[in-house]
Structures are given as structure tokens and as C-alpha cells.
Amino acid sequence: GLAAVINKKNGKSPGDVKVAMAFENDPFSLDVRAGVLDDIKKHGLKVVVDDKLPRDLSDMTPTLRKAKALKADLLVVSGHSKGAATLGRQVVEMKVNVPMVAVTHCESAKLIKKFGAGVDGFLCPTQWAETLTYSGKYFGSAGEYDKLFKATFDGYKNVPYQAAQASAAVLVWAEAFERANSFDTEALRDALAATDMKTFYGSIRFSKAGNNIAKPMVLRQIQNGKLNVVAPPEWASHPVEWPR
Known part of the structure; x- marks a missing residue:
């Protein structure tokens, strides 16, 4: 394009x-x-x-x-x-x-x-990039996550998007566990499917196929x-x- x-x-x-x-x-x-x-x-x-x-x-x-x-x-x-x-x-x-x-x-x-x-x-x-204006209740903004990551782990001039992605995945699981309030597989799957979050990584909402459709x-x-x-x-x- x-x-x-x-x-x-x-x-x-x-x-x-x-x-x-x-x-x-x-x-x-x-x-x-x-x-x-x-x-x-x-x-x-x-x-x-x-x-x-x-x-x-x-x-x-x-x-x-x-x-x-x-x-x-x-x-x-x-x-x-x-x-x-x-x-x-x-x-x-x-x-x-x-x-x-x-x-x-x-x-x-x-x-x-x-x-x-x-x-x-x-x-x-x-x-993902640290200059994007994404933010959420965990880690704050994309820029704040970037600063925290670099302060926590030595040697990173640029934070790999895979690191941000992995952190976001943990947040999705944590929220799903809280909403499901259960270890039941079906309840957890339903909670994951219903995810609708704003995070430092961007918005997260899943299609029926399981991909995030809320973030470009x-x-x-x-x-x-x-x-x-x-x-x-x-x-x-x-x-x-x-x-x-």
C-alpha cells in the first residue's frame, strides 16, 4: 500500500x-x-x-x-x-x-x-514499537515498557517486538484466569476468546481463528x-x- x-x-x-x-x-x-x-x-x-x-x-x-x-x-x-x-x-x-x-x-x-x-x-x-501511543494498566505506555525492559535487562539497544509480544501474552492469560476464576479448560478457553484489552502492546481482541484483529x-x-x-x-x- x-x-x-x-x-x-x-x-x-x-x-x-x-x-x-x-x-x-x-x-x-x-x-x-x-x-x-x-x-x-x-x-x-x-x-x-x-x-x-x-x-x-x-x-x-x-x-x-x-x-x-x-x-x-x-x-x-x-x-x-x-x-x-x-x-x-x-x-x-x-x-x-x-x-x-x-x-x-x-x-x-x-x-x-x-x-x-x-x-x-x-x-x-x-x-510493536516503543514510540506507539499504546497504553494499559500494566506497564503503562509502550515507551514506559521500553524503558523498564532496558533497565531490567542489559545489552538491549532496541527492545525486540517478540519480548513485548511475550509480555502481552502473559497479561492475556492472567486476565483470562481472573475472569474465568477457574482452571476448567472450557471456561478458560471462553475467557480467552472474550478478551478485549488495551495494553502497552496495543489493543487485543481475537477473531474466531484466534488471531488478534484489534491491532495493526x-x-x-x-x-x-x-x-x-x-x-x-x-x-x-x-x-x-x-x-x-
Whole structure:
């Protein structure tokens, strides 16, 4: 969606926006691919490269060559931490100047630490960030949770969203136990299904399938060595830098 909006502002119709994509052949990445394809279809963008990454994730030269040759407007990659690190390294080595690059696992791949300015402008999806204006009765705001986590556990420059997610999961269980007032499986399941909470991690409410439908994913961009929220607009702490 962000690619469509930015390119439209710069005079390109959605059908002219070229997308190059490469995904690991595993359930997580293929799930990401399905979501990306839904978004591409919704906004009418054009897929010009749709690759599966090699099993060892150590080389994505063919994908990057095609992205360069076809002048892709957007490059999307999902290959866990190793794939993200390979992308960071090879984008720098091959001087790949695609104006918009989106990749999963930016933090766990330590992209900023390893590649510095070479990965400036990369877009990184996340479930949570400390600048979001979420708050609840436990931990207070997202920013307060961030400060408490860093004060409690040494060595964290950025708090991983997985840590915030794990804390939120414990809160959901604690509230469900209180409301069920029982260890009965059915009562607990019903209490979990009825969850409707506001927390430092965001709102939590489950669909019948069990996924949280009350909170959006957000997109951060590496800007001068920092991860800043750039989308959706209502949660953005910084404007998106385009082209990267």
C-alpha cells in the first residue's frame, strides 16, 4: 500500500509500479508472500520478479540482478535472519538502488550493526514499537515498557517486538484466569476468546481463528541507523524517506 501511495504522489499509476519479490520456501515466508500478493492485487501493482530463495539463503544474486535490470520500484524479501543479512550484504556489494526495499527480520539479522548506512531506507515490518501511543494498566505506555525492559535487562539497544509480544501474552492469560476464576479448560478457553484489552502492546481482541484483529502491523524504516515508524500514517513518528 505504501509503495502505491508514494509512487502515485510521484506521478506513477499503480499498474506501472514494478515489484520484485523473493521468499524462503518455508511456511512463515510463504504466509508473508500470500499477504504481499493480496496487497499487490488490491492496489493493482505489477509483479516482475517472483523468486524462491535458495535453501541455504547465502546468495540472492539472480534476484537482485533481475530487480536491477527490470528497474523494480519495490523489492520485498522474506528469508528469516540469514536471508535479511544476505540481502543487506549483497545490496551493498552489488550497488542495488531499488527505491524501496522491504525485508523481514531486520533486528534479528542485526542489519544496522553489520551494514550501517548501506541499509538506510530499508523498510522493516514489526508488531510493536516503543514510540506507539499504546497504553494499559500494566506497564503503562509502550515507551514506559521500553524503558523498564532496558533497565531490567542489559545489552538491549532496541527492545525486540517478540519480548513485548511475550509480555502481552502473559497479561492475556492472567486476565483470562481472573475472569474465568477457574482452571476448567472450557471456561478458560471462553475467557480467552472474550478478551478485549488495551495494553502497552496495543489493543487485543481475537477473531474466531484466534488471531488478534484489534491491532495493526506497523512499518519501520532504517533512517540514519535508527528504526523509525513510518506507516500507517496515524502511528508514524517520522515521514518515510523515498527513494532510499
